[in-house]
Amino acid sequence: MILLVTPAARASVHGNDVTAHRWRSILTELGCDVRVANGYEPGDYTALIALHARKSADAIRTFHAEHPGAPIVLALTGTDLYPDLVTSGVDPAILTLASKIVVLQSQALAQLSDEQRAHTTVIVQSMPDIPYETPRHDVFEVSVLAHLRGVKDPLRTAEASRLLPADSRVVVSHAGAPLEADLARLAREESTRNPRYRWLGDQPRTEALRLLARSKLLVLTSHDEGGANVVSEAIAAGVPVLSSDIPGSRGLLGDDYPGYFPVGDTEALAEALHAAETDRNGYYERLRTACERRHDLVAPRKERAAWSDVLTELSLPVPRPVAS
The missing domain is CATH 3.40.50.2000 (Glycogen Phosphorylase B;)
Structure with a gap:
């Protein structure tokens, strides 16, 4: 035993x-x-x-x-x-x-x-392959799967969404448990005042994976990760990742991955979101292809x-x- x-x-x-x-x-x-x-x-x-x-x-x-x-x-x-x-x-x-x-x-x-x-x-x-879910056609949905803890910097994507152009179709769907009361309060307030952001609270694992599978992007904003499950899940779902530039993500996605932004840099994340949404210079396709190349890793x-x-x-x- x-x-x-x-x-x-x-x-x-x-x-x-x-x-x-x-x-x-x-x-x-x-x-x-x-x-x-x-x-x-x-x-x-x-x-x-x-x-x-x-x-x-x-x-x-x-x-x-x-x-x-x-x-x-x-x-x-x-x-x-x-x-x-x-x-x-x-x-x-x-x-x-x-x-x-x-x-x-x-x-x-x-x-x-x-x-x-x-x-x-x-x-x-x-992670076994996650079944495809049809993305929403009315918006460019971005998922955040992160409990509300300081190390996750969980509201960074919401803040970045406020900097997007008025004609952007990006919306952020955030699933995660309210582990820190102050962050939970801020997430509720953000959901009220930011039309691009919805905090869904804690979700059953099956629902969180369905959200991921229908998303156009997963965003990981953590200050530190040992090797996030959610990155493996995104690769298994065929969903491109934008990640804070931390060793825990580089060790999974590779040093040459095009989807990193500096830790805590709201402006850089907003720029990456807009480039992905518009596929500027083929950016979204490069993210998708790079994640596809990592499929066997997981x-x-x-x-x-x-x-x-x-x-x-x-x-x-x-x-x-x-x-x-």
């Missing part, structure tokens, strides 16, 4: 909880028994997989004490890695307890020491194969063969 610890609340529809339950599914397919918990729960375990070094630190320490010698896989999240491990409050001792470190995109390796990189693997979050078979390799390396029970 593998214990998989995630600090996310079970009701969450994004982030760590989505990752944890997808990993449980993958590990089950590979022949493992997996128990998902929000902290350490007593049991007879062969290994621990822990999401988030800081928030899962107590679970990691307890597991190590109760199961000395059993392997620990530590998945580092964005709030572990950025701006750096020390500033984020990650206990160095927790890293030394990990038999294996997992990061979610290639540029995260730059945040680690040579010694840490030696036992780190990159496992990109996968293929579920690749994530399964990566976890199969981790299990084998840690001498855990031999997993079932991975389909090619």
Whole structure:
């Protein structure tokens, strides 16, 4: 039995909880028994997989004490890695307890020491193809799938939409839970006074993915990301992305991706939105083609194969063969 610890609340529809339950599914397919918990729960375990070094630190320490010698896989999240491990409050001792470190995109390796990189693997979050949804024809709909947290800079797209020309057809549909009261108040006010913006509140995962699939663009405005699920989802849906220029997105979309704008730069985002809407100099098509080229990166078979390799390396029970 593998214990998989995630600090996310079970009701969450994004982030760590989505990752944890997808990993449980993958590990089950590979022949493992997996128990998902929000902290350490007593049991007879062969290994621990822990999401988030800081928030899962107590679970990691307890597991190590109760199961000395059993392997620990530590998945580092964005709030572990950025701006750096020390500033984020990650206990160095927790890293030394990990038999294996997992990061979610290639540029995260730059945040680690040579010694840490030696036992780190990159496992990109996968997503099956998301069925096509017919876009709205009356507007150029842009989606934001981000909970209302400061690190997400969740109202930046709304602010950028106010700078668009009067004849722009851009509307912003924003799905996300009100995790910070001040931001929720601002989102409600923005929905009232900005005709281009609608905050939809928290949405069931199926509805959020349908919104994404019908959108012309996904906009990610975060200050930091470890490797956002929503970018994998956009690639799987064939929806181009505009993203703040952060390592977490560069590690997924590539350094040559044409859809970055400086973090917090409202004017630059507005310019990118207008260029995409009008397909100025083929900009929208370049975004679409660049995302299409990344499609294989998020293929579920690749994530399964990566976890199969981790299990084998840690001498855990031999997993079932991975389909090619």
